[in-house]
Amino acid sequence: MRISHKMIVDFGWAFRLFLLHSVIIFSGVLCAHSLYKNRYAGDQVFRISPSNDDEVCTLKNVLESMKQEIERQTRRRSSRKRRSDSQYDYEIYHSLEEIQSWMFEMNTTHPDLLNMFSIGKSYEGRPLYVLQLGKRSRPQKKAVWIDCGVHAREWIGPAFCQWFVKEALNSYRYDSAMRRLLNQLYFYIMPVFNVDGYHFSWTKDRFWRKTRSKNRKFHCRGVDANRNWKVKWCEEGASSHPCDDTYCGPYPESEPEVRAVVQFLRKHKKRAKAYISVHAYAQMLLYPYSYKYAAIPNFNCVESAAHNAVTALYSAYGVKYRYGPASTTLYVSSGSSMDWAYRNGIPYAFAFELRDTGYFGFLLPETLINPTCTETTRAVKAIASGLLKKCHTDAEAFPYI
Numbered sequence: 001m002r003i004s005h006k007m008i009v010d011f012g013w014a015f016r017l018f019l020l021h022s023v024i025i026f027s028g029v030l031c032a033h034s035l036y037k038n039r040y041a042g043d044q045v046f047r048i049s050p051s052n053d054d055e056v057c058t059l060k061n062v063l064e065s066m067k068q069e070i071e072r073q074t075r076r077r078s079s080r081k082r083r084s085d086s087q088y089d090y091e092i093y094h095s096l097e098e099i100q101s102w103m104f105e106m107n108t109t110h111p112d113l114l115n116m117f118s119i120g121k122s123y124e125g126r127p128l129y130v131l132q133l134g135k136r137s138r139p140q141k142k143a144v145w146i147d148c149g150v151h152a153r154e155w156i157g158p159a160f161c162q163w164f165v166k167e168a169l170n171s172y173r174y175d176s177a178m179r180r181l182l183n184q185l186y187f188y189i190m191p192v193f194n195v196d197g198y199h200f201s202w203t204k205d206r207f208w209r210k211t212r213s214k215n216r217k218f219h220c221r222g223v224d225a226n227r228n229w230k231v232k233w234c235e236e237g238a239s240s241h242p243c244d245d246t247y248c249g250p251y252p253e254s255e256p257e258v259r260a261v262v263q264f265l266r267k268h269k270k271r272a273k274a275y276i277s278v279h280a281y282a283q284m285l286l287y288p289y290s291y292k293y294a295a296i297p298n299f300n301c302v303e304s305a306a307h308n309a310v311t312a313l314y315s316a317y318g319v320k321y322r323y324g325p326a327s328t329t330l331y332v333s334s335g336s337s338m339d340w341a342y343r344n345g346i347p348y349a350f351a352f353e354l355r356d357t358g359y360f361g362f363l364l365p366e367t368l369i370n371p372t373c374t375e376t377t378r379a380v381k382a383i384a385s386g387l388l389k390k391c392h393t394d395a396e397a398f399p400y401i
Helices: 053-074 096-109 156-171 176-184 195-203 256-267 299-317 337-343 366-387
Strands: 007-010 023-026 114-121 127-133 142-148 185-190 272-280 284-287 322-325 348-354
Touching (some): 096 156, 096 195, 114 256, 127 156, 127 256, 142 366, 156 272, 156 366, 176 185, 176 366, 256 337, 284 299, 284 337, 299 348, 337 348
Antiparallel strands (some): 114 127, 284 348
């Protein structure tokens, strides 16, 4: 039996019997290869020769299950057409259009706690919407930035951002902890950072990662939006080749999406005390540095905040997250948003890698949206609550390296 290369699938969950968490490449799921001939350049081809009918049947079931999961997450359902916020289903994945419609509606129905605005436009001209969440009181409140959907295929990210907003608004009246956070902090939440890529992952290529900007010299499109920031740009852990998934871009902040967030954060740098970027997958909570093996100046405070967040997350369902500097906990990477945020004056900078550890990978089933978002909400609340307290080694200004 021969499996040809047209699509990579992070597929350890269903393919353990043969490759044990390897990457399987197969044909017939999507047509991306015909559109972008260099999309999967450099990838490997696995040829599998089952020795009996049982193995053939198992392999067939594996591929069918994979295809069904993709179809299940992208199919159009009449239940998604709602008349009010109360009918919005937070336990399914939503397209970009649905998410933006939800943002408009939430902005209309919760004017006392929510304010929606655009910080710019994407490469393909889509608005980059942000929600300001919090009680409107004094203008100079401390602020927490949260972005989701930097990498298009990580659908659990946008699902979390929507979940967090919903939980904050619904629990404001009866949850004293959440009420305190919204009264004393502003949360700037960007449910879909990479709007073009996210849209493309719904319509053309479920496993698309990058933005959708064009390259003049190559047919390959897109830049890794988490390698495009101006901090050790395009060094270790990033690629200079436009066809690679970790392509750093032609120059720092080349992507309008990155540039828009940079400008917003710089404008609010005096108030921004925490930066949180939500990714998947690995079950980790990471903090600087990504680009080198070194301890940050306020290590004790950030380490304590990470410990408290992971402990709060664990309290929900007993799911364990590793935490620590990104370079040693995950891998070395340059040009990341987290390192940029830290270097530009935001003392608490984190990146979540949500569920799971590879069993489902980027195809995290919709049945796991609720528990994943519930536990992550606890972690984010723990980080935010820590901002209302003084850490004994923390200072409003600290040396940046």
